[in-house]
Amino acid sequence: MSSALILNAAILITSVLVLISLLLNVWRMLKGPDITDRILALDTLYINSIALIILLGLYNGSALYFEGALLIAMLGFVSTSALSKYLLRGDIIE
Template identity: 50%
Template sequence: MSAAILGAALAGAQALLAGAMALAAWRLFRGPRAQDRVLALDTLYVNGATLLLVFGIRSGSTLYFEAALLVALLGFAATAALARFLMRGEVIE
């Protein structure tokens, strides 16, 4: 695979992920219900972790991969806590 093709594909992926993050942030602030906001937050952290992975591929640094893993783990915990709060009204019983 040519380096120019890989560079163009990574730049395109970064642009599309940035657009997806902008749309998710719009839904996060505009969402009429709390469930819409939780789903937008979930989408936002998944796109953020994927954008970090693309940055890692582009730069060749493993630091971005570790940061993406950390974002994914914290995002999952936050989504689970928010979903539980919306279902029961409390996080810790």
């Protein structure tokens, strides 16, 4: 068995598991008991989407996906910080 075949199978299995976790995150975001659970679900959602994009980049053998994952990571951090600040103070810009 070729090592490339094993790597592709491992990437596909991992992608399926990450997709399942994405669906569970969406369910938690929609069904969360309060706003903090929804913010944490959104944070985990973008982290899982980054993992899925990196897996797609590994599967296709392209480095362009890694730059997209980095952009999503930066935007996700800023959005989580802004939502948390809004939740604490009710205002984002002081």
